[in-house]
Amino acid sequence: xxxxxxxxxxxxxxxxxxxxxxxxxxxxxxxxxxxxxxxxxxxxxxxxxxxxxxxxxxxxxxxxxxxxxxxxxxxxxxxxxxxxxxxxxxxxxxxxxxxxxxxxxxxxxxxxxxxxxxxxxxxxxxxxxxxxxxxxxxxxxxxxxxxxxxxxxxxxxxxxxxxxxxxxxxxxxxxxxxxxxxxxxxxxxxxxx
Amino acid sequence: xxxxxxxxxxxxxxxxxxxxxxxxxxxxxxxxxxxxxxxxxxxxxxxxxxxxxxxxxxxxxxxxxxxxxxxxxxxxxxxxxxxxxxxxxxxxxxxxxxxxxxxxxxxxxxxxxxxxxxxxxxxxxxxxxxxxxxxxxxxxxxxxxxxxxxxxxxxxxxxxxxxxxxxxxxxxxxxxxxxxxxxxxxxxxxxxxxxxxxxxxxxxxxxxxxxxxxxxxxxxxxxxxxxxxxxxxxxxxxxxxxxxxxxxxxxxxxxxxxxxxxxxxxxxxxxxxxxxxxxxxxxxxxxxxxxxxxxxxxxxxxxxxxxxxxxxxxxxxxxxxxxxxxxxxxxxxxxxxxxxxxxxxxxxxxxxxxxxxxxxxxxxxxxxxxxxxxxxxxxxxxxxxxxxxxxxxxxxxxxxxxxxxxxxxxxxxxxxxxxxxxxxxxxxxxxxxxxxxxxxxxxxxx
Numbered sequence: 332x333x334x335x336x337x338x339x340x341x342x343x344x345x346x347x348x349x350x351x352x353x354x355x356x357x358x359x360x361x362x363x364x365x366x367x368x369x370x371x372x373x374x375x376x377x378x379x380x381x382x383x384x385x386x387x388x389x390x391x392x393x394x395x396x397x398x399x400x401x402x403x404x405x406x407x408x409x410x411x412x413x414x415x416x417x418x419x420x421x422x423x424x425x426x427x428x429x430x431x432x433x434x435x436x437x438x439x440x441x442x443x444x445x446x447x448x449x450x451x452x453x454x455x456x457x458x459x460x461x462x463x464x465x466x467x468x469x470x471x472x473x474x475x476x477x478x479x480x481x482x483x484x485x486x487x488x489x490x491x492x493x494x495x496x497x498x499x500x501x502x503x504x505x506x507x508x509x510x511x512x513x514x515x516x517x518x519x520x521x522x523x524x
Numbered sequence: 525x526x527x528x529x530x531x532x533x534x535x536x537x538x539x540x541x542x543x544x545x546x547x548x549x550x551x552x553x554x555x556x557x558x559x560x561x562x563x564x565x566x567x568x569x570x571x572x573x574x575x576x577x578x579x580x581x582x583x584x585x586x587x588x589x590x591x592x593x594x595x596x597x598x599x600x601x602x603x604x605x606x607x608x609x610x611x612x613x614x615x616x617x618x619x620x621x622x623x624x625x626x627x628x629x630x631x632x633x634x635x636x637x638x639x640x641x642x643x644x645x646x647x648x649x650x651x652x653x654x655x656x657x658x659x660x661x662x663x664x665x666x667x668x669x670x671x672x673x674x675x676x677x678x679x680x681x682x683x684x685x686x687x688x689x690x691x692x693x694x695x696x697x698x699x700x701x702x703x704x705x706x707x708x709x710x711x712x713x714x715x716x717x718x719x720x721x722x723x724x725x726x727x728x729x730x731x732x733x734x735x736x737x738x739x740x741x742x743x744x745x746x747x748x749x750x751x752x753x754x755x756x757x758x759x760x761x762x763x764x765x766x767x768x769x770x771x772x773x774x775x776x777x778x779x780x781x782x783x784x785x786x787x788x789x790x791x792x793x794x795x796x797x798x799x800x801x802x803x804x805x806x807x808x809x810x811x812x813x814x815x816x817x818x819x820x821x822x823x824x825x826x827x828x829x830x831x832x833x834x835x836x837x838x839x840x841x842x843x844x845x846x847x848x849x850x851x852x853x854x855x856x857x858x859x860x861x862x863x864x865x866x867x868x869x870x871x872x873x874x875x876x877x878x879x880x881x882x883x884x885x886x887x888x889x890x891x892x893x894x895x896x897x898x899x900x901x902x903x904x905x906x907x908x909x910x911x912x913x914x915x916x917x918x919x920x921x922x923x924x925x926x927x928x929x930x931x932x933x934x935x936x937x938x939x940x941x942x943x944x945x946x947x948x949x950x951x952x953x954x955x956x957x958x959x960x961x962x963x964x965x966x967x968x969x970x
Contacts, residue, residue: 366685371725373707377690381649409707416709417690418876419649435611436812437768437855439869473693473873474611474812475650478768478853479775488652520653 487513572748612853810850815937
C-alpha cells in the first residue's frame with residue numbers, strides 16, 4: 332500500500348507487517364463493518380480508527396492507518412484525510428493517559444485556566460506535552476458539552492466534572508497507580524453526573 | 525411548575541432501562557402510530573404541533589419532513605443529529621444519558637412517518653460513553669421487538685444504527701454530518717441539493733436534532749393540537765435549556781416556551797440567581813453563536829417589555845438589541861466577567877473548528893483570534909476594534925455553511941454592546957483579568 336501519503340512520518344514496512352488487531356478488536360471492527368451496505372464500507376472508517384487508536388498504543392501511526400485502509404479495502408489516503416481532520420485522532424505518540432481539559436467559555440468562566448495551570452505545575456509539562464515517563468499528556472480542548480459541570484476534563488471515555496485541585500490530585504494518583512492506557516473505547520467509563 | 529414532556533420522569537430510578545421506561549408509558553407513540561395511523565397522519569400531527577427544530581435553527585419540523593422526496597425503489601433515511609457541540613449546550617447529552625429510550629422511541633415513530641427502513645444516530649466522538657448507553661438501550665429495544673422485522677406484527681420494519689464521530693464541531697451542520705457518516709472529512713456540501721432530495725449516500729434524508737425527535741413522542745401521544753397549546757404564538761411546546769456559567773444552579777431545565785427570562789435566571793425553580801451575590805452582566809442565550817446581550821437587554825426588550833424564552837421574544841429587536849433562542853445553551857456572566865476574554869475563547873473555538881473549505885471563514889476566524897489575543901496580551905490598538913468589526917462583516921454570508929455566521933455574530937455583538945471594554949484595554953495597553961474565576965469558584969481556590 333502507498334506510504335507517501337503520510338507526509339513527514341516515516342513508514343516502516345516491518346512495523347506494518349507486525350500490526351494486527353487482537354481478537355476482541357477484530358470482532359468489534361467486523362461488527363461495525365457489518366452495519367453498512369456492502370458497497371458502503373468506507374462509512375466504517377471513523378469507528379474503526381477509534382478501535383485502531385486504542386489497539387495500537389493510543390495514536391495512529393502511518394502503519395496503523397495503512398492497516399485500517401487494508402482492513403476496509405479503501406485507499407490509504409482515504410484513511411489519512413479522515414484521521415487528520417478529526418481532533419480525537421492522535422497522529423503523534425501520546426502518554427498512556429491524555430488529560431483533555433475543556434477551556435471554552437463556560438469552562439473558562441468557572442476556572443478551567445486554573446486547572447490547566449495546576450496540572451502543568453504538578454506534572455511539570457506544558458499544554459500539548461507528555462511526561463518523561465510517558466504516563467500523561469496534557470491537552471486543552473474545545474467545548475465537550477459539560478458546561479453545567481465546569482470545570483471538567485476528559486480522559487479516555489470518562490468525564491471528570493466539577494473539578495477541584497483535590498479531584499485532580501486523586502485522579503492523577505489513581506491513573507498512575509493503575510498505569511494502563513486510557514482510550515475512548517474503554518468500557519469502564521466513569522460518569523460523574 | 526411548567527409542563528414537562530421530555531424529562532418528566534427524571535426522578536424515576538432506572539428510567540434508562542426498557543422495563544421501567546415501558547412501565548411509565550414508554551413506546552405508546554410507536555403503538556399508536558404503527559397500529560392506528562398512516563405515516564401521513566403522523567406527519568400531519570407534527571405539522572399541527574408547530575414543533576420547530578431544537579438544534580438551533582428553529583425550522584418547522586413538519587415542513588422539513590414534507591420536503592422529503594419519495595421516489596419509488598429508493599431508500600430514505602432518518603438521521604439523528606446528536607453531534608451536540610455548540611459551546612454552552614449539553615441538553616442532548618442529558619436526554620440521551622438519562623432517557624435513551626425516549627430518543628429511540630422518537631426515532632421509531634419518526635422513521636415510520638418518513639418511511640425510513642434504516643435510521644442512524646450520529647453522536648459526537650467525545651460522548652463515547654453516551655454512545656454505549658444508547659447501544660445498550662437499542663439492544664434492549666431489539667430484544668423486545670420494538671426494532672427489527674415486522675414491529676408489533678405490522679409490516680413495518682426498522683433497523684437503527686449508532687455512528688460515532690471523532691471530534692469536529694462542524695459535523696453538527698447537517699451536510700457535514702452526512703459526509704462524516706459516509707466516512708469522509710466533515711466538509712459541508714454546497715446546497716442545493718438539500719438532504720431531503722440527496723442526502724445520505726445520495727438518497728432522500730431527513731436530519732433532525734435529538735430533542736426534536738424526542739418531542740415527536742408526546743406530539744403523537746397527545747396530538748399535535750395539544751402540544752401547540754403549550755407555549756406562546758409560534759413558539760410551541762417545551763424546550764430543554766442547558767444553563768451554565770455564574771449561576772447558583774447550573775443544569776438542564778425543561779420549560780414551557782414563554783417563561784420570562786428574568787424568572788428563568790433568578791427563580792429558585794431554575795437557575796437560582798447569580799453566584800456569590802454578584803450582579804448579572806451579560807447572557808449568551810442560545811449557544812456561543814448567538815449575540816451576547818447585556819443584562820438590561822436580556823431581561824427586557826428595547827421597547828421595555830419583559831423578554832420571554834421564545835424564538836420571537838429573544839429575537840425581538842433583531843441583532844441590534846435582540847438575540848436568538850438557538851440551541852438553548854444559556855451562558856450567564858456576572859459583573860466581573862471580561863467580555864473580551866470570553867469572546868476570545870469563542871473565537872479560538874471557531875478558528876479551531878473551521879473546516880477550511882471557505883477562505884473568509886478559514887482565514888477570518890484565525891485573524892480574529894490573533895487580534896483578540898493582542899487584547900489579552902495588552903498590545904492591541906484602538907483601531908483593532910474597527911479591524912475586528914471589518915473582518916467579521918466580511919465573513920457573514922460568504923461561506924458555504926453557517927459556521928461563518930456563527931463565528932462572526934459573537935464578535936459583532938460583543939463590539940456592539942461592550943465596545944468600551946475593548947477601547948479601555950487598548951488605551952491602557954494592559955489587560956486586567958478581573959474575571960476572578962478563582963475567587964468566584966470556591967472549588968478551585970488554591
